Amino acid sequence: MAPFGTIYSYPNNPRVMKTLAVANLNGLEVSNPEFKMGETNRTPEFLAKFPFGKVPAFEAADGTTLVESDAIMQFVAESGPASAQLLGTTPAERALISQWVFFADGEILAHVITLVLPRLKLRPYDEATENSTLEKVERSLAYLEKHLAGRAWVAGGEKLTVADLSLAAALSWGFAMVLDAEVQAKYPAVVEWYKRTVESEGVKQAFGEAKFVEKREIPQ
Ligand SMILES: N[C@@H](CCC(=O)N[C@@H](CS)C(=O)NCC(=O)O)C(=O)O
Structure with a gap:
């Protein structure tokens, strides 16, 4: 090839x-x-x-x-x-998929990066920033949790789309480093959908094994 x-x-x-x-x-x-x-x-x-x-x-x-x-x-x-399959066909399907791609970047990944940077020693840790950012991520997770009721995939179809891939990518460092078991327990549908996505054929080879942090560490 x-x-x-x-x-x-x-x-x-x-x-x-x-x-x-x-x-x-x-x-x-x-x-x-x-x-x-x-x-x-x-x-x-x-x-x-x-x-x-x-x-x-x-x-x-x-x-x-x-x-x-x-x-x-x-x-x-x-x-x-x-x-x-990945991008949709009708204007409504394509716009809905884009909606979640933008949401993943602005409402999840941006906050996850703020939480992760101090853990990678790339920015000093600040407790007030950590707490306000965690609140923002949890607001997004709560929204996603409700949205996923009765849906296997974020855009609602029978197969995953780039919406699922963008959201899962945005959450991957979050689940691996910050969004610990206590947070995960509040959003079971999100965790189940995340595992379904990252364990899918073709996706698992790109994402590698899913990692979940048990208890988030506070950077010193
Ligand atoms: N919105 C961009 C963000 C890209 C971005 O911020 N990349 C960072 C690393 S994750 C970078 O290259 N930083 C180097 C620099 O700022 O010079 C995207 O989604 O690709």
Whole structure:
């Protein structure tokens, strides 16, 4: 199989997992070469293609270059036989799927990153920020919990879509590092849907084994 494209990023970036899952479901090969954050993305070669210098960054075999992980995911989703399943077909289906992709980025991932950065020693820990951010994440989880009643997949169809992949990617560092057993117990439908998503064929190979933190540690 000729490679469809290359995605550049540091390893285990949730913003990459969703695209790699979509590539698997579409039978497309997307390579993810070795990359050193702060080095590879500062080289003149990288900046010539991706002047913003952020990752993920994507280059298709046809020369198309893209940044913004959801645009990359959409491009790869549009480019294979699972396109209708992943992105929907009617205007209403497509907009609903986009709604959850935007929700995943703005209402979950942004907060999860605020919670995770002090645990990766990339930002000082601040208790007030931690508590207010946890409240925001829990508001989103409560909304998702209710929405999932009677639904196997977020957009309501019979198969997963990019909505599920974006939300699961946004939550992956959260469940692994911060949203511990006490939080998980409040949102059983979310946890069940999350496991269903990340254990799906094609997704598990991209996301790796799901990790759940038992008790969140407070960074010192
Ligand atoms: N909205 C962008 C966010 C990309 C982003 O913030 N990437 C970070 C790493 S996760 C980055 O490359 N930071 C390097 C920098 O700020 O120079 C997306 O979804 O792709």
